[in-house]
Amino acid sequence: MFSGSIPALVTPFRDGAIDEAAFRRLVDWQIASGSTALVPCGTTGEASTLSNEEHHKVIRICVEQAAGKVPVIAGCGSNDTASALMHMEYAASVGADAALVVAPYYNRPAQAGLIAHFSHLARNADLPxxxxxVPGRTVTDIEPETVCDLVNLFPDKIIGIKDASGDLSRVVDHRMGIGRDFCQLSGDDELSLPANAAGAVGCISVTANVAPGLCAQFQDACARNDFAEARRINDRLYPLHYAMFEDASPAPLKYALSQVHDWLTDAVRLPLTPCNAAARRAVxxxxxxxxxx
Incomplete structure (x- = not known):
């Protein structure tokens, strides 16, 4: 089971290519700062702009550099079930601990299609x-009943959810519908405090890329039920949570990282562009x- 502050890592670029040295350094910094797991090739990692070869390279580097110090939850989602399975098989082969699998986007499957998609992956891949x-990006919403059905069909394979629906009631819906331990992680930094109060156990975070120490301290306070301390840290982080989305993500985050570390650039891949002046001021x-x- 996963918990705590889990950054959805950026993929650093330099001169159009993946900056491997910077990525390895980012992984080291995250682990040293208290991040409890790592997610390469998620939305924040610009996975949709990576070739399959690059996608797999980023997962491999992350697993190598983490070296077992923290788990790696490899981003393996696709709008194509066969491609998602291919990513999962590769991630398993290099030692990832689990796969983060987004609801298929663009295709807009019905709930029956979502059950068929995730069931196929659960039956045919080794990774949990x-x-x-994240219906704001995929349009398709994995409804609470569907989540509960999937977990009860595959209790040993479907172990958690990153929920970025914005609907905090779902934490309780999932908990009540599943009736046993299930790893609920917020997908929205700004909602992580109330999500944790409702029963979530951490956050797959954008902000943790640039503020890993503070995000780890915040999650630790929540885990101790010290919500006074959690609120204090959250107040420090709250403007940053929103600044990360003042322009198309992850452009503001990459700008923030370039301000904090001279070994990271603000480069993003088309169709994204570096964030605008208003976003830079907010960051x-x-x-x-x-x-x-």
């Missing part, structure tokens, strides 16, 4: 699956508010 529900202000600049 963390569902990823700068939020970094100062958090005490990171």
């Amino acid at each position: 699956i963390v569902l990823y529900n 700068d202000d939020a970094l100062v508010h958090a005490g990171l600049l």
Whole structure:
């Protein structure tokens, strides 16, 4: 089971290519700062712009550099079931601990299609699956009843969810419908405090890329039920959570990282472009508010 502060890692680029040295350094910094697991090739990692070869390279590097110090939850989602299975098989072959699998996007499958998709992956791949529900990007919503059905069909394979639906009631829906331990992780940094109060156990985070220490301290306070301390840290981080989306993500995050570390650039891949001036001002202000600049 996973818990705590889990960054959805950026994929650093330099001169159009993956910056392997910077990525390895980012992994080291995250682990040293208290991140409890790592997610390469998620939305924040610009997986949709990576070739299959690059996608697999990023997963392999992350597993190598983590070296068993923290688990790696490899982003393996696709709108194509066969491609998702291929990513899962590769991630398993290089030692990833689980797969983060987003609801198929663009195709807009019905709930029956989602059950068929995730069932196929659960039956045919060795890795445990963390569902990823982000209807703001995929349009398709993995509804609570579907989540509960899938977990009860595959209790040893579908072990958790990253929920970015924005609906906090789902934490309780899942808990009540599953009736046993199930790893619920927030997919929205700004909602992680109330999600944890409702029964979530951590966050797959954008903000943790640039504020790993604070995000780890926040999650640790929640785990101790010290919500006064969690609120204090959350108040420091709150403007940063929103600044990360002042322009198309992860462009503001990459700009923030370039301000904090000179070994990271703000380069993103088309169709994304570096964030605009208003977003840069919001990021700068939020970094100062958090005490990171």
